[in-house]
Amino acid sequence: MKIEVTPTENINAEITLPGDKSISHRALIIGSLAEGETKIHNFLSSEDTLSTLNILNSIGASIKQISEDEVIVEGKGKDNFIEPSNVLNAKNSGTTMRLMMGVLSAQNFYSVITGDDSLRERPMKRVIDPLSKMGGRFFARKNGEFAPITILGTKDISPIVYKTPVASAQVKSAILLAALYAKGETQVIEPAKSRDHTERMLKYFGADITQKDTTVVIQGLTKNLEGREFFVPGDLSSASFFIVAALITKNSTLLIKNVGINPTRTGILSVLKMMGADIKIINEKTLNNEPVGDLLVKSSSLKGVEIKGEMIPLIIDEIPILAIAATQAKGKTTIKDAKELRYKETDRIRAITRELKKLGIDILEKEDGFDIIGNQKIRGNCTCESYNDHRIAMSLAIAGLIADNPIEIDNFECVNISFPEFTEIFEKIRSI
Structure with missing residues (x-):
């Protein structure tokens, strides 16, 4: 056009x-990890955020869009995702791919995630490296860096202390989402402070998470997050x-x-x-x-x-x-x-x-x-x-x-x- x-x-x-795109993505993901209903108001209904919604539903989440800007997530808790029957398509959304890699690395099943021509040429090694150190297993194109990416998830995700080479909210968020499944404390240390929507939202939903300067500390969940009313x-x-x-x-x-x-x-x-x-x-x-x-x-x-x-x-x-x-x-x-x-x-x-x-x-x-x-x-x-x-x-x-x-x-x-x-x-x- x-x-x-x-x-x-x-x-x-x-x-x-x-609504804010970054926050809309995260509300879908964290609402799906929580137990109970999360009602999202002023949701951004765009191609990117709908990629996240569709992928979550493909792994067993229950998300319904009841109007253009209102979504209800019937959360079943973090341990209730299921193996998808097909390849997961993030389309053009780097946020979808990187954050979902954090969630998928901690599942006890096989998945493959891909995207459109543009997304398949965007580097993913910066996410794969820390998630691999936590126990996730990945196979990707071009020396393990580009989608499509095969993920062999594990329930034995380990906590980590990780210094990110660059300040990146997406890398940090992928680690924090995987860390919810770990037993113990995970630290993410950045060279400069990046966007902190994930930290704020996890705290709002009940996670044990603290921030100080450029360091974020999160404890693995001993009980599920709780569904909440949420305005984007x-x-x-x-x-x-x-x-x-x-x-x-x-x-x-x-x-x-x-x-x-x-x-x-x-x-x-x-x-x-x-x-x-x-x-x-x-x-x-x-x-x-x-x-x-x-x-x-x-x-x-x-x-x-x-x-x-x-x-x-x-x-x-x-x-x-x-x-x-x-x-x-x-x-x-x-x-x-x-x-x-x-x-x-x-x-x-x-x-x-x-x-x-x-x-x-x-x-x-x-x-x-x-x-x-x-x-x-x-x-x-x-x-x-x-x-x-x-x-x-x-x-x-x-x-x-x-x-x-x-x-x-x-x-x-x-x-x-x-x-x-x-x-x-x-x-x-x-x-x-």
Whole structure:
């Protein structure tokens, strides 16, 4: 599907967003490990999260979607999964594959998990290595690194003390989910703090888990987790596209309601404020151990910054939209230490560089990031490629709002992977 984006004069709107994708995945998995009913409100119904739902049902979970954004999980406890009768398909979802590998490694049965062409080329050794040290057995393509992956699970999962080579919420979460089946204490130590939704949710459901700095300690379960009522906050990663839209479009004010403001996710807000963004958090509260608030955003004069080091894991998914903000900032913006971007749904460093050059932007590609010279006009009058990457597609759509001429974007249907409602909300902010 090809879309055309035309420029807009300003944005003045109030919006609410679908549930956070990372949290929606985890609510399904942890609700299935628990005993009793878990009712999930504001669930994100996207291709990625439905991959997790379908895989869990394939191994004996009981999950019913009773409306677009409400799901009921009839939890049977952690020991009630069954061997699947077919290959498990994570499609495009790296979160599904990596987190489910943690669960499947601790089951006393055989399973195979695969994905689409893109996911089969994403490295999985970073998850396989620690889970193998815990007793899981894996066989994978290309020297044991790429899907399809055969998993020979075991009930004899061992606790572990593991230092992750890089800060990764997915690696950490896979270890913590497997550790629920271990007898004793497991520690995960990261070089920098990554997203902590899994830790917060496990605690909310009754796990014995503590966090201090970059170390997480979890005890193996001696009794089942308990099913809970659960509200999924609005997705801050999804909000980031509309935040940047309001910042770079003149005379704009945007209110985004009930957004998750977990400190491990607000790196995007910190960076944008460093750039001079006018963003206020109001109406703060805590829902099921996650902080939530409303975001009030106004158009701003931005300045270039250098983003590197420990900040990168906290904004890794938002770098494509930060690149769009950087095109309108005064001075140079540098992204470094972000080589992980080359192993996402596509090589995002190359994709960002190529597409911004099409739009007339002065950008220099580097091995671990790029430099963007700001205060530039986005020319438009061209066709851009999404690379079937939802974040690239949505970032280009935001760029189109301030372009001199319309922009066409090919293969825009890929936004359904993470944010099916994007087009509807995008049109709403343009029309109010």
